[in-house]
Amino acid sequence: MKNGTATAVSDTICPDYAHPNNGTMSDRTFARTRYPIFAACLCLAVCACTSGTAAPTSDMTGPDLADRLCVNSHMPVDDCDASRARRVVEMDWLSDAGIRCVRLDFRWWRIEPAPEQFNFADYDRVIDELSARGVTTIALVSAAPDWARPGGDSTIDPAIFGRLMRVLGQHFAGRIQLWELWNEPNWIFWEPEPDLHAYARLAVSGATALREVSASAIILSAGMLSLADLLRGEAVWQSVDTTLTAAPALAGLLNGIALHPYTWLQTWRPERSEGPERPSIAEMFDAAATVTANHHVGHLPLYDTETGWSTHLVGETDKARYLVRAALIALASGAARFTAFNLSGADPAESVPAAAETGYGLLRWDPDPLDSDIPAPEPAGIAFARLARLLQQCWLIHDSAWTWIPRGDGLFSVTCRSADRLVRFLWTSEPERTVTVAVPTPSGFAPVSATTLVSVTPANVIARQALVGDDPLILEYRSR
Structure with a gap:
C-alpha cells in the first residue's frame, strides 16, 4: 500500500528500442551528447526477448x-x-x-x-x-x-x-x-x-x-x-x-x-x-x-x-x-x-x-x-x-539495448561494466507499478547477485525474468 492505494499493476514488457535520435533531440544536440540518452518504447505484451545476448562493450576510458x-x-x-x-x-x-x-x-x-x-x-x-x-x-x-x-x-x-x-x-x-x-x-x-x-x-x-x-x-x-x-x-x-x-x-x-x-x-x-x-x-x-x-x-x-x-x-x-x-x-x-x-x-x-x-x-x-x-x-x-x-571501476555502456532513459515515466535501464564485471540498474518510475522484465545473461558472464538498491532486498530472477519496481533492481555479473 502506498498513499492509500493497495493495488499494484504488474505488466510483462519487452522494450522495443527506438533510435536514440527519435525526435526528442535535435541532430546537433544528439551529436554533442557525450553519453547519449536513449528512449525506449514499452510494449505491453508477452515478452519474446532474445535469450542469448552478446556482452555489451564500453570504451572504459576517462573517469569511472x-x-x-x-x-x-x-x-x-x-x-x-x-x-x-x-x-x-x-x-x-x-x-x-x-x-x-x-x-x-x-x-x-x-x-x-x-x-x-x-x-x-x-x-x-x-x-x-x-x-x-x-x-x-x-x-x-x-x-x-x-x-x-x-x-x-x-x-x-x-x-x-x-x-x-x-x-x-x-x-x-x-x-x-x-x-x-x-x-x-x-x-x-x-x-x-x-x-x-x-x-x-x-x-x-x-x-x-x-x-x-x-x-x-x-x-x-x-x-x-x-x-x-x-x-x-x-x-x-x-x-x-x-x-x-x-x-x-x-x-x-x-x-x-x-x-x-x-x-x-x-x-x-x-x-x-x-x-x-x-x-x-x-x-x-x-x-x-x-x-x-x-x-x-x-x-x-x-x-x-x-x-x-x-x-x-x-x-x-x-x-x-x-x-x-x-x-x-x-x-x-x-x-x-x-x-x-x-x-x-x-x-x-x-x-x-x-x-x-x-x-x-x-x-x-x-x-x-x-x-x-x-x-x-x-x-x-x-x-x-x-x-x-x-560504480567504482565501472564505465557507462552506451548500447541502447542496455541503457535507455525515457522522457517521462516508464522503465529505465542504466548499465555499466569493467573488464570483468557488469552492473545493470533497472527501475520503473511509477510507485504503484511493477513490471516483469526479461534479463538475459550477457555472453561470457555469470550472474552474481540481484538485489534492490535502497532496501537491499534479494530479488528473484526466474527464467531470466525479474520483477522491477521503483526501488532500482541491481543485477551484478562477473566474467566467466
Whole structure:
C-alpha cells in the first residue's frame, strides 16, 4: 500500500528500442551528447526477448562513474572543537562511502574580511584534510563581504572579484582544480533581485583572472536553479541562455556549465514530466544541451552541482529512491558530475524555513558532535554510498539495448561494466507499478547477485525474468 492505494499493476514488457535520435533531440544536440540518452518504447505484451545476448562493450576510458559522483557540503571550516568533530564525521563518511568529490562553500567574507587582507588558514586546513582522504573539491566562491557590497546588495565591482579569483588561483594551485563562480544568481543569491547581465560581468572578470594564473583550472559557471526559471514562467535554463548572451566572451573562458536541475517544487520524482513547464531531469539535460549548442559551445560538459530532496517534503524512503535514480539519469545523460545536496542535515535553529532545509542531509544533524553518539545516516546516505561503491571501476555502456532513459515515466535501464564485471540498474518510475522484465545473461558472464538498491532486498530472477519496481533492481555479473 502506498498513499492509500493497495493495488499494484504488474505488466510483462519487452522494450522495443527506438533510435536514440527519435525526435526528442535535435541532430546537433544528439551529436554533442557525450553519453547519449536513449528512449525506449514499452510494449505491453508477452515478452519474446532474445535469450542469448552478446556482452555489451564500453570504451572504459576517462573517469569511472564513481568519480563523477559528488556531494555538496556546508561543513564548518573553523578550528573550534565542535567544528573539527563535525568535519571528522563528514570526511570519514565520504572516505568510507568511496565519494571522491565534495562541493565546498568558499565564503568570500571569510577569505577576505577586509580589502586585500586574506585569511587562508581555515581553507588550507580543510583542503589538506580532504586531500588526505583522497577527496577533491569543487570550490564554490560566493557570499561577498559587506565591504564589497557598499549598496548592501549584489552590486559588486567585477574588478574586485577578479582580484579575489586571481589570489585564490595562485594560492590553491595544484590543490584545487574545479572552481564554480557563484551560486544561483537567478534566485535569491543575487540581491535585491536577479540581474544576469551583472552576474555575467562578474563571471567574466573572475574567470579571466583565474585563467591568467591557472591554465589547468576547470572553471564552471554559477549553478542556475531550474525552479527559478520555471517559477517566472520562463523556459528552463533561460538563465543560462541570458548569461551567455549578455557576455559572449564568457563561454570561451569556461570549462563547463553548472546546473541545479531540481524537480518541480523539489517534490516530484526525477522522471516525472508535464512538458516544458514541468520537465523531468532527463528533459532538463536535453534543454541545457540545446542552449549550449545554440551558443556554439555544445562541447562544454554539463555539471550537476546540486540536486536533492528534503525528507520533510517527500519522506526518507522516496528521498533515497529519488536521489539514486536521479544520479543514474544524470550520469547516463552525460553529466560530468552529479552532486547530491546535502551531506549533513542543517541545524533547525539556523534554517529558514527549518522544516524543509533541515531535511536534505544524507547524514542526520548531530546536536552534540563532541559526544560519542553519532547519528546513523539517512537511507539516502546509505543508498548513495552503496551506489558509489557499485560504480567504482565501472564505465557507462552506451548500447541502447542496455541503457535507455525515457522522457517521462516508464522503465529505465542504466548499465555499466569493467573488464570483468557488469552492473545493470533497472527501475520503473511509477510507485504503484511493477513490471516483469526479461534479463538475459550477457555472453561470457555469470550472474552474481540481484538485489534492490535502497532496501537491499534479494530479488528473484526466474527464467531470466525479474520483477522491477521503483526501488532500482541491481543485477551484478562477473566474467566467466
